[in-house]
Amino acid sequence: MGEIPTHVAIIMDGNGRWAKKQGQERLFGHNVGTESVRVCSEFAVEKGIKYLSLFAFSEENWNRPKEEIDGLMELMMQSIANEKETYRKNNIRFRVIGERRKLSDTLLKSIDEAEHETADNSGLNLLVFLNYSGKWDILQAASRYSKDALTAQREGKQAEPLTYGLFDGYLSTCGIPDPDLLIRTSGEQRISNFMLWQCAYTEFYYTDVLWPDFRKTDFNLALESFNKRERRYGKIK
Ligand code: IPE
Ligand code: IPE
Ligand code: MG
Numbered sequence: 001m002g003e004i005p006t007h008v009a010i011i012m013d014g015n016g017r018w019a020k021k022q023g024q025e026r027l028f029g030h031n032v033g034t035e036s037v038r039v040c041s042e043f044a045v046e047k048g049i050k051y052l053s054l055f056a057f058s059e060e061n062w063n064r065p066k067e068e069i070d071g072l073m074e075l076m077m078q079s080i081a082n083e084k085e086t087y088r089k090n091n092i093r094f095r096v097i098g099e100r101r102k103l104s105d106t107l108l109k110s111i112d113e114a115e116h117e118t119a120d121n122s123g124l125n126l127l128v129f130l131n132y133s134g135k136w137d138i139l140q141a142a143s144r145y146s147k148d149a150l151t152a153q154r155e156g157k158q159a160e161p162l163t164y165g166l167f168d169g170y171l172s173t174c175g176i177p178d179p180d181l182l183i184r185t186s187g188e189q190r191i192s193n194f195m196l197w198q199c200a201y202t203e204f205y206y207t208d209v210l211w212p213d214f215r216k217t218d219f220n221l222a223l224e225s226f227n228k229r230e231r232r233y234g235k236i237k
Helices: 015-021 026-047 059-063 066-090 105-118 134-154 164-168 216-227
Strands: 007-011 051-058 093-097 125-132 181-184 203-206
Touching: 015 026, 026 051, 026 066, 026 216, 051 059, 051 066, 059 066, 059 125, 066 093, 066 105, 093 105, 125 134, 134 164, 181 216, 203 216
Parallel strands: 007 051, 007 181, 051 125, 093 125, 181 203
Antiparallel strands: none
16 A cells, blocks of 8 residues: 555445435435444544545535534534544544534533543544534634734734744634545535635545445545556645
């Protein structure tokens, strides 16, 4: 096996269609999807991937029926509780990225707990994107930068010049390297407002496999495809 990407991001899509195919409710698909999350986290550990980013709920997903949203939030709570042993066993550091204000107090409490409990784990960084959108991230970064710049000005100091590197530090992914590989399941070939800024030079991989069916062999195919890519960053070879 060739080079292992440092950061793999996944748009976990197709739970609803998978459930429909089984003649089940959409939530059943989301439920089985959490098994794919566990399998992929363990596979990432096995492969020595340092960061695994999972898009779990987008800002736009609030536009779904309340019943589905409530079910997804409940599932998130359950899965945090259930996976604690997986995190401990595999030295996984768990973190949630996104706008937290809209999340319920009980969910926030269990997120805080899991983040706190795994904070010293030094293996895989498992990043779950919850109520996240790429445009939100860029806006919140711009707004925090301008606040800092205004404060500096008021104190008679020079605002720090805005560079790509400085801006990176204001994003919700501060300190995390940009994704090397972005996988999207279920055959859709779009970014759906995921890490817009951070994916400037990410390699994209699409598969028709629906998320609840996505297993190690599928993940491995994505890694193999990544290995055949020639990343040029605008240069010539
Ligand atoms: C992905 O599966 C999970 C979330 C977006 C929360 P979907 O729920 O989007 O499933 P499809 O795309 O409708 O099949
Ligand atoms: C993207 O999937 C968001 C997540 C996987 C959390 P969607 O199913 O919401 O995306 P669209 O609506 O098909 O673009
Ligand atoms: Mg979808």
